[in-house]
Amino acid sequence: MRRIxxxxxxxxxxxxxxxxxTKAPQAPNQPGTQMSDVNKVVLAYSGGLDxxxxxxxxxxxYGCEVVTFTADLGQGEELEPAxxxxxxxxxxxxxxxxxxxxxxxxxxxxxxxxxxxTIYEGEYLLGTSIARPLIAKRQIEIAQATxxxxxxxxxxxxxxxxxxxxxxxxxxxxxxxxxxxxREWDLLSREKLLDYAEKAGIPIEMKHKQGGxxxxxxxxxxxxxxxxxxxxxxxxxxxxxxxxxxxxxxxxPDEAQYVDLEFERGDLVAIDGTxxxxxxxxxxxxxxxxxxxxxxLDLVENRYVGxxxxxxxxxxxxxxxxxxxRAIESITLDREVAHLxxxxxxxxATTIYNGYxxxxxRLAMQALIDQTQAVVNGWVRVKLYKGNVIVxxxxxxxxxxFDPSIATFEDDAGAYDQRDAHGFIxxxxxxxxxxxxxKIRRG
Numbered sequence: 001m002r003r004i005x006x007x008x009x010x011x012x013x014x015x016x017x018x019x020x021x022t023k024a025p026q027a028p029n030q031p032g033t034q035m036s037d038v039n040k041v042v043l044a045y046s047g048g049l050d051x052x053x054x055x056x057x058x059x060x061x062y063g064c065e066v067v068t069f070t071a072d073l074g075q076g077e078e079l080e081p082a083x084x085x086x087x088x089x090x091x092x093x094x095x096x097x098x099x100x101x102x103x104x105x106x107x108x109x110x111x112x113x114x115x116x117x118t119i120y121e122g123e124y125l126l127g128t129s130i131a132r133p134l135i136a137k138r139q140i141e142i143a144q145a146t147x148x149x150x151x152x153x154x155x156x157x158x159x160x161x162x163x164x165x166x167x168x169x170x171x172x173x174x175x176x177x178x179x180x181x182x183r184e185w186d187l188l189s190r191e192k193l194l195d196y197a198e199k200a201g202i203p204i205e206m207k208h209k210q211g212g213x214x215x216x217x218x219x220x221x222x223x224x225x226x227x228x229x230x231x232x233x234x235x236x237x238x239x240x241x242x243x244x245x246x247x248x249x250x251x252x253p254d255e256a257q258y259v260d261l262e263f264e265r266g267d268l269v270a271i272d273g274t275x276x277x278x279x280x281x282x283x284x285x286x287x288x289x290x291x292x293x294x295x296x297l298d299l300v301e302n303r304y305v306g307x308x309x310x311x312x313x314x315x316x317x318x319x320x321x322x323x324x325x326r327a328i329e330s331i332t333l334d335r336e337v338a339h340l341x342x343x344x345x346x347x348x349a350t351t352i353y354n355g356y357x358x359x360x361x362r363l364a365m366q367a368l369i370d371q372t373q374a375v376v377n378g379w380v381r382v383k384l385y386k387g388n389v390i391v392x393x394x395x396x397x398x399x400x401x402f403d404p405s406i407a408t409f410e411d412d413a414g415a416y417d418q419r420d421a422h423g424f425i426x427x428x429x430x431x432x433x434x435x436x437x438x439k440i441r442r443g
Contacts (some may be wrong), residue, residue: 012172028331029197037177037178037196038064038150038177039064039065039150040066040067040148041065041067041150041151041152041179042067042069042139042146042148042150043058043069043151043152043153044069044071044139044144044151044152044153044154045068045069045070045086046154047070049197050203051154052197052203053187053197054152054154055068055086056089056200056202057187058152058179058181058182059090061185064150067095067143067146068082068095068096069099069135069138069142070082070097070098071099071101071135072099073105073131073219074102074120074283075220075224076219077219080098082102083098095146097138097164101134101138102279103277103278104134104277105131105220105221105279106221106278106282108134109130109133109134109357110130110221110278111266111268111278112369113126113352114321114322114325115325115327115369115370115373116328116344116349116365116366116369117326117342118345118348118349119322119345119349120349120352121299123299124221124299125297125313125318125319126222126349126352127222127225127313127316128220129352129353129355130357131222132165132355133164135165135168135357136149136164136166136167136168136172137168137172139151140168140169140172140173149176151177151178152178152179152180153180155180157182158303158305158307159305160303160304160353161439163354164354165355167356167357167358167359168358171359182297190216190228208356209253209269215227215228215229215231216228221279221282222246222315222317223295223313223315223318224314225311225313226242231311232310233310233314242312243312243314244314245286245290245295245314246289246293246295246296246314247290247292249386250293251293251341252291252386252387253291253386256385257274257291257384258289258371258384259270259381259384260379260380261277261321261382262275263320263324263376263377263389265373265374265376265377266329266370266373267373268321268324271284271285278386282317282321284317285320286316287316287382289316289319289320289389291384292385292387293386294384294387294389295314295316295318296387297313297315298310298312299311299312299313303329304355314382320382323382323389323391325376326390327380327381327394328376328378328394328396329341330378331378331395331400331401332375332376332400332401333375337372340372344368344369351365375399376399377396378394378397378398378400380393403415
């Protein structure tokens with residue numbers, strides 16, 4: 001695996017360049033930018049239908065040198081075929097990058113997001129959103145190392161991913177050229193893509209059993225998303241055969257399973273007493289959740305580009321992790337700190353959903369969130385049963401704020417003076433009493 005580090009403080013350097021430049025850079029892809037201006041492009045390449053078509057299209061349309069980047073984010077697929085396909089298209093071996101990013105993905109992107117208990121529009125755990133900044137980061141690293149002047153992605157002009165990718169590109173390399181094929185070509189349907197692929201000799205895998213294009217899918221260690229086909233009718237129920245990680249709750253085991261999760265500084269570190277790397281922990285949670293039918297979601301969400309879109313998601317491990325993290329915070333976080341985090345979370349979630357991972361506001365919110373997690377240490381016990389995650393216990397030997405001598409309904413031996421509540425209540429009721437008296441006077 002080749003690792004090419006992004007230059008230190010690249011994000012801040014990029015902002016400095018923009019701030020200090022005496023001449024504004026030409027906007028990428030603006031009228032006047034010629035195809036001949038692109039010499040080498042780094043393509044986010046999965047080896048699937050869409051990106052294989054894009055690879056051939058880039059060669060045909062731009063006549064430029066193409067560098068392929070394939071990321072292992074835990075999608076559960078063999079990635080070496082991507083190398084074979086790239087070679088078939090004439091890509092030089094030194095221009096083929098296949099990187100195992102599973103640990104970095106979970107450690108540096110998924111876990112920081114879960115410290116905030118992040119959820120978008122009350123349901124969505126942002127499985128696609130959180131992968132895009134990492135892919136953009138690696139594309140820019142590779143572009144800088146190989147001397148590429150352009151990057152390309154497979155996101156459609158209707159979707160959020162185009163925004164997420166490109167905001168990341170510009171934040172990390174402000175003068176980079178961006179090629180977004182879906183905004184340039186006329187292959188504006190799945191069927192046209194299939195036709196182009198067949199004519200170009202590109203193998204079409206995972207055709208739907210009823211014929212036609214497959215679902216539009218995205219997969220990583222956090223989730224699998226499904227879009228397209230009959231899911232475009234929000235009234236149509238998803239096919240059971242579509243789901244890949246999870247059994248249906250009806251088919252899940254009839255016996256519940258208890259799992260102990262250990263946290264340090266807000267991050268999961270062990271399952272049932274076994275410490276593992278970050279990506280191994282999430283993979284284990286995925287297996288546990290999938291077995292018990294946990295983590296399916298059918299959602300109509302509000303895209304940043306302005307439309308509503310229906311998608312289905314499998315996030316078994318993330319569903320368990322969210323519930324467990326909130327449980328350990330419930331016993332270790334100060335009330336107002338916890339409520340501050342809850343107030344901040346929707347803004348944080350929207351920031352990530354809309355693609356602003358590298359923005360100064362996300363970094364500022366992350367600093368606050370991370371500061372709160374120093375005391376989030378301890379264990380949580382959950383019960384997994386037929387699609388449900390049920391918290392059954394939690395404790396922290398070092399940081400628990402739960403004081404049974406005060407909270408008890410039995411004799412507390414004077415630990416809490418019940419009479420203190422009277423003055424507290426009257427003070428907090430004062431404004432309402434004043435308003436009520438005024439209303440009485442008005443008749």
